[in-house]
Amino acid sequence: MDDDDDSQQPFSQSQTEIYLAGFIMANIVGLRYYNGTINGREILGLVRDPLNQYDTNAIKVLNTQSLQVGFIERSVAAVISPLMDAHIIQIEGIVGTNNRSKFRIPCQIHIFSHLSSFDVVHDAFIGSTVHFISHSDPSFTLSHSVAVQETRADLAAGTSAAAGNNKTKIKTLDQIFKLVRENLAAKNNISEPLIPPSKLIKSELLQHQKEALGWLVHRENSDDLPPFWEEKEGGFVNVLTNYQTSTRPESLRGGIFADGMGLGKTLTMLSLIAFDKMKCGKKRSRSRVEMNSTLIVCPPSVISTWITQLEEHTNGGALKTYLYYGDRRTQDAEELRKYDIVLTTYATLGAELRCPDVAVKKLGWRRIVLDEAHTIKNVNAGQSQAVIGLNGKRRWAVTGTPIQNGSYDLFSLMAFLHFEPFSIKSYWQNLVQRPLTQGKQTGLSRLQVLMAAISLRRTKDTALVGLPPKIVETCYVELSCEERKLYDDVKEEIKSLMMHYNSNDRLVYSYSTILSMILRLRQICTHLSMCPLDFKACLFSSTDIEDVSKNPELLQTLVRMLQDGEDFDCPICLSPPTDIVITCCAHIFCRECILKTLQRSNSSCPLCRRSLSESDLFSAPPESFKTDTTELCTPEVGSSTKVSTLIKLLTESRDQNPATKSVVFSQFRKMLLLLEEPLKAAGFKTLRLDGTQNARQRAQVIDQFQLSKVDEPMILLASLKSSSTGINLTSASRVYLMEPWWNPAVEEQAMDRVHRIGQKEEVKIVKLIAKNSIEEKILQLQEMKKDITSRGSGKRSNDIAGMGINDLRFVLGE
Structure with a gap:
């Protein structure tokens, strides 16, 4: 499989619609060195091989069994490989039918790109020995591309039928898929x-x-x-x-x-x-x-x-x-x-x-x-x-x-x-x-x-499993005067920064800064204690690209800020980062992910495209990734509108039925720690489940919560991302979400820890949302993501920690 996965590259053109720009004729060479075989009109797998010791522009040719057949000839690879490495084009290959020999096989390579890059693609072939056949070229009709075939399928089928040659009548791809669908229906999948x-x-x-x-x-x-x-x-x-x-x-x-x-x-x-x-x-x-x-x-x-x-x-x-x-x-x-x-x-x-x-x-x-x-x-x-x-x-x-x-x-x-x-x-x-x-x-x-x-x-x-109903409610809360003032100040700073970087390309360079500020906005909506008083000084020192190796304090501050939220994902693997490293352009990745990226011939940062080498990577200070309870001050209950609201709701539930158990989800581990004291003061016993615990500790917490009696812990404080999959919390019947999550699927997974087989009570889910804030926009963003998923759309959310550039503009109301 292709290591150069365009679909995983944030902000690349592969994230938007691409079209067939044209095609070229090429030869597959080196056949005698490989065991893979191919037939006429067979679709090829074309894979970049930048580490090839003989040619850094090499493109491997695979058959449908993933067996290598050979390589694309050097003269062609020398032109199209730089375009591939720059994420300007995607390519597809199909075998020709004539002039085959034991040393080379002709094929067509179809080149797809964003419309705005068509001229760039065309210009790349000027002066080379490779003839690029665009839409305006009369030879374009000779293309065997699926994209071209689909637009002329009816005409081709009609021509074949008119000639009385039923044996050669063309089946379109969708006719093939339709036959498979009919065969599946005939077999009955049940x-x-x-x-x-x-x-x-x-x-x-x-x-x-x-x-x-x-x-x-x-x-x-x-x-x-x-x-x-x-x-x-x-x-x-x-x-x-x-x-x-x-x-x-x-x-x-x-x-x-x-x-x-x-x-x-x-x-x-x-x-x-x-x-x-x-x-x-x-x-x-x-x-x-x-x-x-x-x-x-x-x-x-x-x-x-x-x-x-x-x-x-x-x-x-x-x-x-x-x-x-x-x-x-x-x-x-x-x-x-x-x-x-x-x-x-x-x-x-x-x-x-x-x-x-x-x-x-x-x-x-x-x-x-x-x-x-x-x-x-x-x-x-x-x-x-x-x-x-x-x-x-x-x-x-x-x-x-x-x-x-x-x-x-x-x-x-x-x-x-x-x-x-x-x-x-x-x-x-x-x-x-x-x-x-x-x-x-x-x-x-x-x-x-x-x-x-x-x-x-x-x-x-x-x-038809007979589960009791699940009721989802949204509880809107008004921010206090202190919370509102800080929230509005931070929001204005973000808008000013985004206006300064008024184009998407320039905005990418300050993406970590903006993302960190948005993280602060979200934390303000939940609890002021999670937002440090000196956060502005930390943020604005990184407005321009700065080599963090020259600023150790910035390095540690950036890591600490991003680790306050458990929802931060590595931009390459879209998973929580492991063995974290920071680039000189202040972006964070898994060590394995960024090293793999840097193995390419034209290595650059996947976010801002700045040239990178391994010497530009810096290990994250391990001590900055754990928040000890001793670091936290003990806030008053009134310092957070959401905490006050949560305690009110929990108290009402307890008054109605003292045996009711509840799960409180937050994506911030620090928030779970902040909740322990005010809940204890309100007479609640709690347990905590988060990503710092090993498998045995987590199992003990879950068992204690599931089996406890009325006079034992009634509230489980759980990390949303670490506790949203695979665990059973059916002893609870109330769920409270302290903040909305970018990806609605994660929220659904968390809810279904409680609403699942074994649940005997009606389940009530309450989402706590700050009025007139980014959280209301996130709810709208969730609905859009649900629509994309339900329709099976190919559009992928180009997100880092769940957000892309367009998402940033949307949640900030631009």
Whole structure:
């Protein structure tokens, strides 16, 4: 897969609509050195290879099986590689049909770009030996591009029919997708419900779980050809790419299990493992590892949930489980063979990415399960690459939110499932992503066909699980005079700064500063104590690009400010940063992510495009990433309007029913600490759950909260991002959100920790929103993001900590 993933680059032109600028004729060379084969009119995978020792402009050519065929000839690569590295163009290739030899194969390379860059693309070929064929060139009609074919499909089909040549009648891509849709409908995607073996699973499954188990078992044992493959004349052909082979392609045994949050997917997956174990146990000729070994990968916060579910739903010792995490990472593969389930985390596998001899890589797993699979939404992140590269016969992506930022999130799942050709970026871009991004109905239709072919999705409304209702309310609060004055002052400073940098390109350079100031706006809405008195001096020293190596105080201040909010994501992997480094242009990244970026020939900052080298990176001071309780002053309850409102609401709830438990979510750990004293003063007992706790500590907190009596802790103070997935908090029936989150999917995940199977009471969710503030704008932004996700749009939120430049302007009311 292409490491140079334009879709993950904030502010690049790939974030907006791109169109076919033209194409060039080229040769694939070096055929004798590689085993990959291709056929006429087959779509190619074209991948930059900047670290190639012979040519830094190299572009590899892959077939639909991800096997290398050769390279694009040097003269062509020398022109288009700089355009690719600058994120000006995206390219697609398709094999020609004439003049083939054992040394070279002709192909067409189609070049896509933003309309405003068409002239730049055209000028790049002036003076070169490569002929660029644009729309105005008569030869443009010879293009085999999907983009061109789709616009002339009816004409081509009509011409073919008029000639009486039915055998050569062209099938458009959408006709192919339509046939697949019809075949799926004829087969009926719903399988017979199954019941897991009572010797292993002691809990009774609900009807929708029995149906899901039937679907899972059917897919794991299917011998059908993968979607888009047909058997022809004794061979097999992929009708999308025209790849042909005499070897029958392996069945796609697995898929996306995408039932809504809280519908009991964990128990269903345990039932699948148990069902398979009983079936395989009767076949004594099979080794234990082939029969039973399932690798389950999940975030650290979810490990305790799997352990709890195993204890609750399986008979003692029925499924032997090994925790491959922390100090318990054995490198003895034979030891892992003894277990039915091996539990590990994405971070653990990511850390072992470049270690070839680790135990998890030595085994051929019978089944690999990714829980909270949206964790790998960035296919280029180390942990994503690690799970994609594992050896497993059956692969399951389990997530209640397969799409969070946009349809591109699904590409990483296709890569993990090895669903060819959609597991290769160039094919995904060509066949699905581009028409989606351009708002074409064909893009959405294709995406729906793909999901129907490999996924199962039911919601709480359709699963008929009998859950009590969930009521969501918005409680608006008026900021105090002191809060309002500081809020308005900071907002005016931000607007002045944005006016000074009046273009998007210039605005990028001060992005960290503006983002930090907006963070302060949001904190003011929640609690003044989170906003330091000297924050202006810290901020405005970084208005212009400054080498932070010359200003250690700025370095530490910037890190401390951004770490006050748990919602900060690395701009490259769009995940919370690990092993944080800061660039000389004051931008923050994961060490692994930015080092990978700098390996390109034209290395630059992904945000501001300033030239960077490894010497321009600085490690973040580790002590600045933890906020100790002793650092906090004890504020009066009246110092925060939201705290006063929260205590009032909690008191009313307690007066109505003293046994009611509540969960208070905040995205700021500092806010959770600030809440402890005023809640204690109001007579409430609390527990805290946040990202500083290890898996064992988190499990203890959850168990204490779930099992406690009326005279024990009634309020759980929980970090929104660290506690929004994989945990069960059904003992509570009230949820309070102290601030709105940029991504509504994260809020929904947090709510569904309480509103899920096992909940017996009506669930009430209260969002605390400051009137006439950025928080009201965030609510509107959430609705827009929900609309994008619900329509399956290809538009991706170009966000850093959830926000892009246009989002900045919107929430500030510009």
